Amino acid sequence: MHADTARQTISRSPLVLEGLVKNFGGVTAVAGVDLEVASREVVGVIGPNGSGKSTLFNLIAGMLPMDEGRVWLDGKEVTGQPAWRIARAGLARTFQIPSLFDNISVHDNLMAAAVESGDWKRAPHRAKETMEMLEISHVADNLASELSGGQQKLLEFGRVCMRDPSVILLDEATAGVHPNIRRIMLEAIRRVRDSGATFLVIEHDMEMVREICDRIVVMDAGQVVAEGSFDEIADNIEVQKAYLGRQV
Amino acid sequence: MVSKLSRSRFSGVLASFVGLVILAVLPGFVDPYSLRIVTGVLMWAGLACAWNIVGGYAGYISFGHSAFFGIGAYVTGILMQRDLGIPFLATLPLGILVAVGVAAAIGGPTMRLRGAYFAIATWAFAEMLMQVAIILDITGGTAGLSLPAYLNEFFFYYTMLVVALLAYLGTWYLLERTRFGFRLKALRDHEPAAEAMGIHTTLVKVQAFALSAGITSLFGSIYAYWVTFIDPRSVMGPEITDQMVVMVLLGGLGTVWGPALGATVLWLINRYIWSELGDTTIYLPILGLIIAMIVLFLPNGLISLLPGGRRGGGLMGRLLRKL
Ligand SMILES: Nc1ncnc2c1ncn2[C@@H]1O[C@H](COP(=O)(O)OP(=O)(O)OP(=O)(O)O)[C@@H](O)[C@H]1O
Ligand SMILES: [Mg+2]
Numbered sequence: 001m002h003a004d005t006a007r008q009t010i011s012r013s014p015l016v017l018e019g020l021v022k023n024f025g026g027v028t029a030v031a032g033v034d035l036e037v038a039s040r041e042v043v044g045v046i047g048p049n050g051s052g053k054s055t056l057f058n059l060i061a062g063m064l065p066m067d068e069g070r071v072w073l074d075g076k077e078v079t080g081q082p083a084w085r086i087a088r089a090g091l092a093r094t095f096q097i098p099s100l101f102d103n104i105s106v107h108d109n110l111m112a113a114a115v116e117s118g119d120w121k122r123a124p125h126r127a128k129e130t131m132e133m134l135e136i137s138h139v140a141d142n143l144a145s146e147l148s149g150g151q152q153k154l155l156e157f158g159r160v161c162m163r164d165p166s167v168i169l170l171d172e173a174t175a176g177v178h179p180n181i182r183r184i185m186l187e188a189i190r191r192v193r194d195s196g197a198t199f200l201v202i203e204h205d206m207e208m209v210r211e212i213c214d215r216i217v218v219m220d221a222g223q224v225v226a227e228g229s230f231d232e233i234a235d236n237i238e239v240q241k242a243y244l245g246r247q248v
Numbered sequence: 249m250v251s252k253l254s255r256s257r258f259s260g261v262l263a264s265f266v267g268l269v270i271l272a273v274l275p276g277f278v279d280p281y282s283l284r285i286v287t288g289v290l291m292w293a294g295l296a297c298a299w300n301i302v303g304g305y306a307g308y309i310s311f312g313h314s315a316f317f318g319i320g321a322y323v324t325g326i327l328m329q330r331d332l333g334i335p336f337l338a339t340l341p342l343g344i345l346v347a348v349g350v351a352a353a354i355g356g357p358t359m360r361l362r363g364a365y366f367a368i369a370t371w372a373f374a375e376m377l378m379q380v381a382i383i384l385d386i387t388g389g390t391a392g393l394s395l396p397a398y399l400n401e402f403f404f405y406y407t408m409l410v411v412a413l414l415a416y417l418g419t420w421y422l423l424e425r426t427r428f429g430f431r432l433k434a435l436r437d438h439e440p441a442a443e444a445m446g447i448h449t450t451l452v453k454v455q456a457f458a459l460s461a462g463i464t465s466l467f468g469s470i471y472a473y474w475v476t477f478i479d480p481r482s483v484m485g486p487e488i489t490d491q492m493v494v495m496v497l498l499g500g501l502g503t504v505w506g507p508a509l510g511a512t513v514l515w516l517i518n519r520y521i522w523s524e525l526g527d528t529t530i531y532l533p534i535l536g537l538i539i540a541m542i543v544l545f546l547p548n549g550l551i552s553l554l555p556g557g558r559r560g561g562g563l564m565g566r567l568l569r570k571l
Binding site: 063085095 | 430433441442445446449502563
């Protein structure tokens, strides 16, 4: 109890994780992760397939119950709260698998993202701005299911922007997209960061990691095995072990 | 593009206006038998609208809506008995209240789960409630319940018309023009993503279910007073739900006006079979056939055939997968 109070008063970082653990039956997907992300920082999470990155995101977002650990958002503890409450506390996320609202338009996807955040009267205007920023205005009236893979990724990010969150989790936001779309996404992420948001991003694309991440966290078998700048990580032995025999 | 859009909007407004005028003056031009059929169309259009709120907008299939129809019918029927003598209009809000309460009680625990649990729970509840109506004294059991007769077809026609119009305009506004509608469509299409947007999905689903139940109950009340005699089978039978479901699927799941279209077509077929054969046993297989045809050939319903109708979209598929 004492330590908790200390933790809360000392750290007002946008995101603080303490000892997160998640088991799936016999598999320990996340095995004690501690992490603190500073305001406006972009932290990259890398690691081989199955190392627990997405599971970590699901724990933070309250989409999976955790076995152990605690989470603070903007200095407020959100451990064990339902996903919608954590979202309202200022967290936004994208999903690794596209998870758009398929049967409504692009414009309406953005509107639906804003229902619980901010000034509803301004939502149409913000949707318009967001579509312009992401260069998807021309498909505003298309159903989300009619978009190309890259446009879907942009729309996922657009929904995040509509929420005006303080912490953003991106799970492979640019995986497999055209370089053009990657450029749009990159610029959008920078803009949102500059306006005050903090990022935790899972990325497989090292070019992307180098360009946007201030700091990198390497996960392997559910644990953080290395942490540092891109250059530090690039010649780190643990990282090479984690990726041994795999394509980075 | 813009002028085309506003032109189609203009023709839509014009068509609605002409339709309204026709509906308003209709009783002066048709015989009582036909008027009863149109009154039935209005009722079923309203019921389909109610079912569509849960089925089409929340994406949860209810197989128990007959329970709410029956609740409205019995609340009105019981309260209007001679010893109580409560006026018809005063019974309506009470029926709504009971239906909304019951829907919240069933929806609360079952709508957290996958759609299949909800479908089964609603079905089981409706069956159970019908059995209860059969054994209770207050409902008159299988012998049924007679209400004070009010033989004024105009009254029932206009009551159904006004309530159906309110149901449609209300749901149109609520589902297509407010945050509530966005919340519903979001959770229908992707529940975890909706939660990630801060939407309290369970609460919103239960609200939608309760709203739907309330509207259904209202029509049950009017129906009971209209036909002046109810029994468990006629106001709680599963055919009532079946028909609501098929009407919505036929007209266009998750669209505002599709259910009205489906209800009109299907109720006219129903009455035609009735007048030709004096019996509607063949109607059930026809319903089954229609469902199969829609799933295979017309997944977006009749409304998708109209100009300006909804484009393709996999709503039906998503709904089925959700089970
Ligand atoms: N719902 C689940 N049930 C059982 N096991 C799961 C579940 N989700 C994840 N796992 C397991 O947990 C481990 C971590 O998976 P996770 O998806 O978090 O990895 P990841 O780092 O995101 O991988 P990738 O780079 O492929 O996306 C894997 O062994 C996976 O099989
Ligand atoms: Mg993953």
